[in-house]
Amino acid sequence: MKIKRHLAFDFGAESGRAIVGSIEDGRLTMEEIHRFPTQSMFVHHSLRWNVYRFYEEIIRGMRNYVAKYGNELESIGIDTWGCDYGFLAKDGTLLEMPYQYRDSRTGGTSEVIEETLGKKKVYDITGIQFLNINTLNQMISVVRDTPGRFDDAEDMLFIGDILHYLLSGKKGAEFTVASTSQMLDAYGKNWSDEIFKGFGFPEKLKTKIIFAGDVLGTIDPALAEEVGLSPDVKIVVPAVHDTASAATSIPAEGSDWAYISSGTWCMVGLETDAPVINDMSFQLNISNSGGSLGKNLFLKNVMGLWIIQQCKKAWNRTMPDLDYPEIVERAMKAKPFAAFIEPDDDLFFAPHDNIAAIREYLEKTGQTGVDTNDVGTVARIVYESLALKYRYVVDLLKKATGKNVSVLHIIGGGTKNALLNQFSANALGFKVITGPTEATGTGNLLLQAYGCGELNSLGEIRNIVRNSNDFEVFDADEGSKQEWARAYEDFQKICGLEQI
Numbered sequence: 295m296k297i298k299r300h301l302a303f304d305f306g307a308e309s310g311r312a313i314v315g316s317i318e319d320g321r322l323t324m325e326e327i328h329r330f331p332t333q334s335m336f337v338h339h340s341l342r343w344n345v346y347r348f349y350e351e352i353i354r355g356m357r358n359y360v361a362k363y364g365n366e367l368e369s370i371g372i373d374t375w376g377c378d379y380g381f382l383a384k385d386g387t388l389l390e391m392p393y394q395y396r397d398s399r400t401g402g403t404s405e406v407i408e409e410t411l412g413k414k415k416v417y418d419i420t421g422i423q424f425l426n427i428n429t430l431n432q433m434i435s436v437v438r439d440t441p442g443r444f445d446d447a448e449d450m451l452f453i454g455d456i457l458h459y460l461l462s463g464k465k466g467a468e469f470t471v472a473s474t475s476q477m478l479d480a481y482g483k484n485w486s487d488e489i490f491k492g493f494g495f496p497e498k499l500k501t502k503i504i505f506a507g508d509v510l511g512t513i514d515p516a517l518a519e520e521v522g523l524s525p526d527v528k529i530v531v532p533a534v535h536d537t538a539s540a541a542t543s544i545p546a547e548g549s550d551w552a553y554i555s556s557g558t559w560c561m562v563g564l565e566t567d568a569p570v571i572n573d574m575s576f577q578l579n580i581s582n583s584g585g586s587l588g589k590n591l592f593l594k595n596v597m598g599l600w601i602i603q604q605c606k607k608a609w610n611r612t613m614p615d616l617d618y619p620e621i622v623e624r625a626m627k628a629k630p631f632a633a634f635i636e637p638d639d640d641l642f643f644a645p646h647d648n649i650a651a652i653r654e655y656l657e658k659t660g661q662t663g664v665d666t667n668d669v670g671t672v673a674r675i676v677y678e679s680l681a682l683k684y685r686y687v688v689d690l691l692k693k694a695t696g697k698n699v700s701v702l703h704i705i706g707g708g709t710k711n712a713l714l715n716q717f718s719a720n721a722l723g724f725k726v727i728t729g730p731t732e733a734t735g736t737g738n739l740l741l742q743a744y745g746c747g748e749l750n751s752l753g754e755i756r757n758i759v760r761n762s763n764d765f766e767v768f769d770a771d772e773g774s775k776q777e778w779a780r781a782y783e784d785f786q787k788i789c790g791l792e793q794i
């Protein structure tokens with residue numbers, strides 16, 4: 295039988311990869327054929343994404359595919375981070391380099407939300423947590439500071455949608471990524487008129503919403519010819535929001551589980567069948583991020599591995615050879631619970647020097663006598679604090695839904711850190727199951743296979759995930775149970791997080 299191959303492009307904030315996948319004998323085989331840095335860049339004091347460079351990397355990935363497998367390919371699909379978008383002119387020209395969500399233009403936009411429709415109203419419509427990175431905040435800054443940008447704009451597409459458009463000439467805003475905008479009606483799964491009218495966004499920017507598994511079209515014939523692919527390669531949209539593609543590949547069974555999609559951001563969540571929008575979820579600022587195949591991702595962003603990535607950047611200035619295994623090794627040997635940080639403090643959002651930011655945080659919370667020059671000490675503080683924040687968020691999710699949780703699935707690149715996995719189990723006091731590591735690529739490929747009719751349901755997708763991966767289990771360490779329980783209380787007190 296002919297093997298049906300799919301090609302996934304998974305773009306992260308730091309790096310991207312092209313992965314070939316095919317389902318054979320009930321298992322997904324995956325092979326990475328291209329890896330490249332993504333990373334935003336400063337242009338005239340603003341932080342931007344060079345989307346055409348991403349396009350170039352996609353072309354390179356397609357050429358690598360052809361060199362290895364020839365011109366036959368079932369489909370291509372792309373996923374990226376959420377929130378960021380670009381405007382297209384009527385003729386499809388990208389009007390400016392899209393902003394990166396950490397750009398400072400969103401300063402003061404949270405106040406505008408409160409003064410305009412009010413936060414409660416916006417939450418009741420969208421069910422999305424308030425974060426300055428949201429598209430809503432970015433769009434408010436356009437209305438406030440650069441309204442002329444709307445003049446020639448005909449469509450608003452998210453980064454992954456722009457890349458799909460470059461491949462196929464077809465425009466659509468995929469639902470999971472569009473949900474991160476905080477501009478959709480959570481129940482209607484479409485753009486909210488109230489949000490558009492309320493904030494003065496032009497109606498013409500309501501690009502048609504499409505869904506994971508939809509066949510957008512086929513590859514542009516001229517592009518197919520240029521890279522040597524057959525012109526009937528389909529462009530099948532996965533969950534364009536990486537977090538939603540990753541969640542598709544959670545190997546869970548039963549219902550009492552929570553998950554973390556662990557990477558630059560750590561998304562801590564529960565999967566539900568419908569949005570959970572109530573006073574409690576509003577107060578606790580929990581998102582109802584769109585999931586694939588009808589699911590709802592009830593989750594919160596935790597600043598995640600970004601913090602340690604930024605520490606590494608600072609350390610590498612004087613210790614260029616210091617790598618992650620060494621950082622983890624040193625953390626393992628450091629003293630437990632020397633201090634705590636709140637990972638989501640503003641200090642850590644876009645720090646110039648993250649070690650200085652940690653020092654400042656310890657100072658402002660009165661935590662003295664900590665050797666912040668020691669790599670192991672700082673790394674351990676970060677890892678322990680992350681694990682404790684996971685516990686805190688899982689407790690919030692339980693409180694808002696009344697759901698019981700007795701297993702945590704951690705998926706994504708962050709699962710490679712066994713120390714953090716163990717800390718997470720200890721902090722939560724129950725079992726952590728890790729894998730798949732390439733969760734986003736896995737979800738992307740299997741949603742393409744679904745779109746091509748090879749699979750029929752989320753259940754079938756998850757069966758394939760379970761058959762195709764090895765998973766690791768981390769049990770909570772009984773010996774240090776009391777210490778972790780005490781640390782959780784101290785963490786909440788010091789970090790100003792209300793007791794749950």
Ligand code: LFR
Nearest residue numbers: 374375376377536537559595
């Ligand atoms: C993770 C992620 C998060 C989103 C953040 C910014 O990569 O997609 O889900 O909140 O990036 O877009």
